[in-house]
Amino acid sequence: MxxxxxxxxxxxxxxxxxxxxxxxxxxxxxxxxxxxxxxxxxxxxxxxxxxxxxxxxxxxxxxxxxxxxxxxxxYAELPVIPKYVSDWIEKCKNGGTSIGDMLCSERRPEKMRDWMSLAPGTYNFDQRRYSKCQELVARAWLDGYQVEEDK
Incomplete structure (x- = not known):
């Protein structure tokens, strides 16, 4: 089966x-x-x-x-991610970049690195947020996603 x-x-x-x-x-x-x-x-x-x-x-x-x-x-809703994250995912997918390299901190655009790792409104690294965002981006890569509406 x-x-x-x-x-x-x-x-x-x-x-x-x-x-x-x-x-x-x-x-x-x-x-x-x-x-x-x-x-x-x-x-x-x-x-x-x-x-x-x-x-x-x-x-x-x-x-x-x-x-x-x-x-x-x-069922679970597709993840909601910012436009710049969806742009990065699509650039990597279209360029033949692996999911591992797409998540690599040194390769990601700075705005995406900050979104993933900094506690909102601060410049402090937030390990829980970082882990949660990594999983969210990986799910978006694998399952699809929705782009966050502009605020």
Missing amino acids: KVYCKQPFQAEQFDGSSKMVDKYELIDTGIILGTHSSPELYLTGSGKVDIGDWIATGIKGEHWAIEDDVFKKM
Whole structure:
């Protein structure tokens, strides 16, 4: 047996709004069966969707429902990194640099070194922050990332 990694996908938590019902073309079986006391919404091909469940969208635009507790146990958001970090990752990937060399302190741009190693608002080295940022950048390299919005 082989084990595979799932590719990133988008997911949105269902809030019960008409907007989301329309967006995902949910079917209200209560209306169809004439027993509409409280809506029972279904996502075509996926099953019942309750408020708080997640609706995932795959690369081909397909949708499937995931219960909230299952979603929280199985999935994590892509890391959020500053633009200059994403620029460095892309430069290294496109230039054939290994992940180890990309993380090498001597090779990284100064702004990225400071972001990874200095406690916010100080010039003091922060080992915990450094370790956390190294892991974050490695995850971004391997899994993909989101670019932090400008403040």
